[in-house]
Amino acid sequence: MLYFKRWQTILIWLAVALSVLYAAPNVLPQSWLSSMPSWAPSRPMTLGLDLQGGSHILLQVDRNDLIHERLTAARDDVRRILRDAKVGYTGLALSGNAVQVRVRDEAQREAARTALAELEQPISSGLFGTGSVREFSVTEQEPGLFRIAMTDEGLDYRLSNAVTQSIEVIGRRVNELGTTEPIIQRQGLDRVLVQVPGLEDPQRLKDILGQTAKLTFQMVDMSVSPQEVIANGGRAPAGTTLMYSIDNPPVPYVIEDRVIVSGENLVDAQPGFDQRTNEPIVSFRFDTRGATRFGQATQENVGRLFAIVLDGKVISAPQIREPILGGSGQISGNFTVQSANDLAVLLRAGALPATLTVVEERTVGPGLGQDSIDAGIMASIIGSVLVIVFMILAYGFLGVIADVALILNVVMIIAILSILGATLTLPGIAGIVLTVGMAVDSNVLIYERIREERRLGRSVLKSFDAGFERALATIVDSNLTTLIAALVLFLVGTGPVKGFAVTLAIGIGTTLFTAFTFTRWVVAFWLRRSKPTEVPKGFFRLVPEVTRIPFMKVRLQVFALSVLLSVASIALLFTVKPNFGIDFTGGTLIEVRAKDGTADTGEIRQKLLEAGIREVQVQGFGEASDALIRLGAAEDEATGNAMVAQAQQILSSDYDIRRTEVVGPTVSNELMWSAIIGVLVAMAGIMIYVWVRFEWQFAIGAIMSTINDVCLTLGFLVVTQIQVDLTTVAAMLTIVGYSLNDTVVIYDRVRENLRRFKKMPLGQLLDLSDNEMLARTVMTSVTTLLALLALYFFGGEVIRSFVASMIFGIVIGTLSSIFISAPALIFFNLRPTKGQLISEEEIRAGEARDLKTEAKQASAS
Structure with a gap:
């Protein structure tokens, strides 16, 4: 295990060099980066909205608005079709989610059915028009009464098209604001996600995205007074609509429904100033078709008012003093410079195909973003320093090697995030700090195993070799369980939670490299150069070298207490109830x-x-x-x-x-269910993995321990009334992974001792395994808690509840690994528990026989 070929050494140091190279742009000043050669990496990590400020907005297409628009178009098509077919009809109107029309003459029913079949013709869909859908279905409810309704596939098709068009329009609008690197993408069937980092005026973005921007030019009906229509309950004459202006107070107008020209005919819109009044205006220009129709309408209606209508509100209603034949004009109103510019942006970008509603919004100001960066950096530095100092005090020179590997671990995480273009969020920083604490676990496993092998009488060189070899399986098993939790977190999480999952998953991969491969190379190099006669020692030990604590004697009492607390926690969930945040309540x-x-x-x-x-x-x-x-x-x-x-x-x-x-209420319900499903899927995935790697008794014991941790953490959240939100779910899943990590480490030692001591009673064997792993368990918990405590006190208020849940969960997870998961093996009869206890001398004799057997096998090979 301690021998490396030349090509292996080259690859290890090549990975180290590339990591430093790709991580460097995150700390070097911009002036240095600009002067570096073109081939050199210059892309730093992308900071999330919570670190640099900006807006995260989730928009949903209004289905009812889209259905109404399509049915209105279908009604117009029915009118046209029946007129062309010379079929008399009556009662053409919208009825619920359908259009209804009655044929006057019984003899024309067949002609009407044949003519209306045009609406059932399939329309092309899919890539290159390879598919087709039927948008409407035509049914005859009773003789002569036809009903035209949208099909489910037709609605899905229109929704998908509306989202696609909305993404294009939103992209044009956001780009007009001059922002950098906006993210605009589809989410699900009817939603659009918009993320704009570094935006200083989030409300302006909401205002621009929230407007459909359907611009129309319509005539004002001057034959009827708006006051009369208002007095009549707002019921305008047929073919007209009562609308109000954007003035304060608003002015009522009776507007003809007929559209002269729409915004689709605009080719340009620019903000400017009126040369006479110096007031802000928006000048516009029509295409050829729009200019012709607008010129003809103004020629025929000189002296009348025409209305410029935006999203159902009258912007202005000037009088036509003379024909406007040039195809251009201006919109004036009570504009400010910014509102005129925003209107020009909307008109240039075009109208949205349907109304978009904000169902989720997360906005962070740039000031808070900078505070979050400062807090995250401070917490990371303090947490890292605490862990580094602790490792040196605990392991001496080996602690220094572990600290070098730890620093390289962080550098590699930053480099990979930079290469992937991943977004670093505040929970992502928490993931890095947590990795700092958990990465030490692999080194602790190796070093404690080295010390154990040395106590058994192996030489220094053999102790190091056996320590790395025997710790490998445990390291892989323990990290894979955490990786399963991180993957589930990534799949079911949203926004910052995904950032936490990404950094945690990357941290697991880099930990396996730095703690096992890089550390092993450094140790091998040191052994060849220094030829030490003893394993380096630290300045203190939290746990004595050999302990014989009878954990199994109190297993029933601890188990009963644990069950009682878990039941109480569940009862509190339904009585006191947690302090749910807006993620789950809306x-x-x-x-x-x-x-x-x-x-x-x-x-x-x-x-x-x-x-x-x-x-x-x-x-x-x-x-x-x-x-x-x-x-x-x-x-x-x-x-x-x-x-x-x-x-x-x-x-x-x-x-x-x-x-x-x-x-919004829709999103909060979805987040609640995704959180519940996420925890259940993570537990199921981990149970399957443990079952495959060990035996079914181990899997059930691991799940019992995990359920205990989840229940008690929920009880902690209820008692403390810490706010429960998406980051709390991230904490819960991380606790699941960490607890299983700890449990698997103990189970690995149990499995090893089962092969070594075939006649030892199970209770004694479990006590032996727990005691052998106690130093590692305590050391890992302390280093992780040091990192988390730094986050809690210095990471800022935003993630404090998240970290508090983690701290409690890790303490409970450590205890449950010893007192729940191990005793469960007795309960499920992994091995008969009765028999004669084996003395300390017999245990040592068995270990000595194992050493001799290994020595013979080594000499024979």
Whole structure:
């Protein structure tokens, strides 16, 4: 195990060199990067929205709006088709999710059916038009009464098309804002995800994305007074609609339904200023068809008012003083410079095919992003220093080697994230810090095994060789269980949770390389050069070299206590209930910082209540100038978005909006189910892996231990009322992985001792295995807790609840590995427990025989 061929050495150091090379752009100044040769890596990690500020917005196509639009078009098609076929009809109207029409003459029923069959013709779909769908179905409800309804496949087709078109339009709108590297992608059948990093005005982005931007030019009906229509309950004459202007107060107009020209005929729109009044305006230019229709309409209607309508609201309604034949004009209104520019952006980008509703929003201001970076760096440095110092004190020179491997581990994670173009989030930093703690586990496993082999009488060189060889299987098993949890977390998680899963998974891979391959090479090099006569020792030991604690004697008492606490935790879930965050309940979270002085939570609450915003919770958060505001979930997404905008406007005069998270009721339900499924899938995957690697008794014991950890952690969350959100689910899955990691390490030693001591009673064997692994278990838990404590105290308020859950879970996971998973093997009768106990001398004699056998086998080979 300690011999390396030349090509192996070259590959190891090539990996180290490339890691340093690709990680360097993250710490080198930009001036250095620009002066480096073109072939040199220059791409740093991409920072997530929570680190550099920006907006994450999930938009959903309004199905009802899309259905209404398609049925309106179908109604017009029915009118045209029946007129062309010279079929008399009556009662043509929308009825629910369908169009209904009645044929007047019984003799024309067949002609109508034949003519309307045109609507059932399949339309091409799929890549290059290789597929086809039938958008409408035509049925005759009763003699002469035809019903035209959208098919499910037709609706899915239109939704898919609407999302595709929306992505194109949103891309044009966002690019017009001048932002860098926006992410715009489809999510599911009817949603679009928009992420814009570094955006300083998130509300402006919401305003631009939230408008359909359907621009039309329509005539104003001057034959009827708007006041008369209002007095009549808003019922306008046939062929007209009552609309209001964007003025304050709004002005009513009666608008003809006939569209003269639509925004589809625009070829350009630019902001500018009126030469006479110097007010902001938007100038526009039509294509040839639009210019012809607009010129003809203005020729025929000189002296009348025509309305410029955007999304059902009248922007302006000027009088036609003379024909406009040039195909260009201007839109004036109560514009500011920014609103004129935003309108020009919307018109140039084009209209959305359907209304988009914000169902989830997570916005972080640039100030909070910088604070998160500073907190993350500080926590990482402190956590790393604590672990480094601890390892040197515990293992002396071997601790120094472990620390070098640890630093290389972090460098490799950063390099891989940079190469992949992965996004580093605040939970991602937590994943790196956690990796720092857990990576030490592999070195601890190796070093404790080396010490154990030395105590058995092996030479120094043989001890090192056996230590690496025998620790390999345990290292692989323990890291694979954590990897399963990370993969499930990536598949079911969203946003920052995925970032945590990515860094954790990468950290597992780099740990296997640095702790086993790189450390082994360095140790082999040191052994050849120094030829030590003894294994280096540290300055202290947390656990004596040899312990004989009778864990199995108290197994029943501990198991009963554990079951009692687990049942109590489940009972608390249904009585007290956890403090669910908006990820699972829906609602709004707004973090603010007072511009001057201390945040007054009472004043904030009073202001919002006076504005009619109910279900308001305000609490201090982090520093005295910070406050966290939670608004209850609205009935629908549109109402919730309006409430958030109102709250932000009320607070903006005295407070900086640092972070906003909005989760609609639809998304919150999906997140709840994905979290539950994620935990169950992770546990099932790990159980299958343990079953395959060991035996079924081991798998059941591991799951019992894991269920205990999950139940007690849930109880901890209920008792402390720590907010439960998506990051808490990430913590839960990591606890599952960590607990199984610990359990598998002990199970590996149990399996080894089962082969070595075939007649030893199971209870004694389990005690022996637990005691042999106790030093490793304690050392790993301490190093991981050191890293997590640094995160808890210095990582910032945003991830404190996440880290608190992790700390509790790791303590419970360590105890359950000893007192739950191992005794379960007795309960499920892995081996008969009765028999004569084996003395300490017999155990040592058996180990000596094993050494002699190995020596003979080595000399024979």
